[in-house]
Amino acid sequence: MDALIVYTSNTGNTKKVANAIKEGLETSGINVKTVDSKQAVSEDFFSYDLVCMGSPSIQWSPAKPISDLLKTKLDQYRNEGKILPGAPKVPGKNALIFCTYSGPHTGIDEATPAGKTIRQYFEHLGFTIAGEWYIIGEFHGRLDLSTLGRLGDIRGKPTSKDLDKIKMDTIQIAKNLTK
Numbered sequence: 001m002d003a004l005i006v007y008t009s010n011t012g013n014t015k016k017v018a019n020a021i022k023e024g025l026e027t028s029g030i031n032v033k034t035v036d037s038k039q040a041v042s043e044d045f046f047s048y049d050l051v052c053m054g055s056p057s058i059q060w061s062p063a064k065p066i067s068d069l070l071k072t073k074l075d076q077y078r079n080e081g082k083i084l085p086g087a088p089k090v091p092g093k094n095a096l097i098f099c100t101y102s103g104p105h106t107g108i109d110e111a112t113p114a115g116k117t118i119r120q121y122f123e124h125l126g127f128t129i130a131g132e133w134y135i136i137g138e139f140h141g142r143l144d145l146s147t148l149g150r151l152g153d154i155r156g157k158p159t160s161k162d163l164d165k166i167k168m169d170t171i172q173i174a175k176n177l178t179k
């Protein structure tokens with residue numbers, strides 16, 4: 001099986017999660033290619049069994065490089081006639097969405113719109129959603145937003161324990177995919 005990981009990360013949190021997912025997939029014997037959002041423009045998502053897409057939540061939306069990518073690819077697949085009424089499932093095509101966030105003001109509610117936006121994209125393509133993950137990450141450079149926000153003291157997150165769990169959860173997803 002082949003998997004593609006596409007992500008953007010400004011301060012490293014999403015990158016850590018992407019690496020943990022990569023480790024989980026490789027442990028499961030899946031071939032993994034990792035690209036940034038620019039390189040992803042020339043990738044055909046339908047060539048992979050699993051596409052993992054990750055972004056920080058930025059003003060409760062995906063970060064701009066990911067939003068731009070989604071728009072470009074949606075236009076491309078629409079022109080190719082792959083966006084169909086009823087969004088029929090395309091067998092064997094799966095997506096894993098991961099979103100890191102700090103939730104300083106309203107908690108996870110200021111991250112879910114970002115994850116759901118990415119999810120909608122893959123659902124429109126007919127992919128099966130293998131997971132939609134929200135992972136707390138320190139708000140680097142803002143002590144107040146990392147300690148006084150709704151989620152409390154989130155310094156150091158995602159921790160190595162958080163990342164181990166992501167790796168284990170990825171292995172579980174991989175098991176289900178190969179069934």
Ligand SMILES: Cc1cc2nc3c(=O)[nH]c(=O)nc-3n(C[C@H](O)[C@H](O)[C@H](O)COP(=O)(O)O)c2cc1C
Pocket residue numbers: 008009010011012013014015055056057058059060061100101102103104107110111136137138139140
């Ligand atoms: C300009 C800016 C806007 C942000 N907006 C949100 C937000 O709306 N909701 C949220 O939960 N976190 C928000 N964050 C926090 C980031 O989503 C969080 O720290 C994330 O883990 C950063 O990922 P990265 O290290 O991969 O860039 C924002 C951070 C920045 C710098």
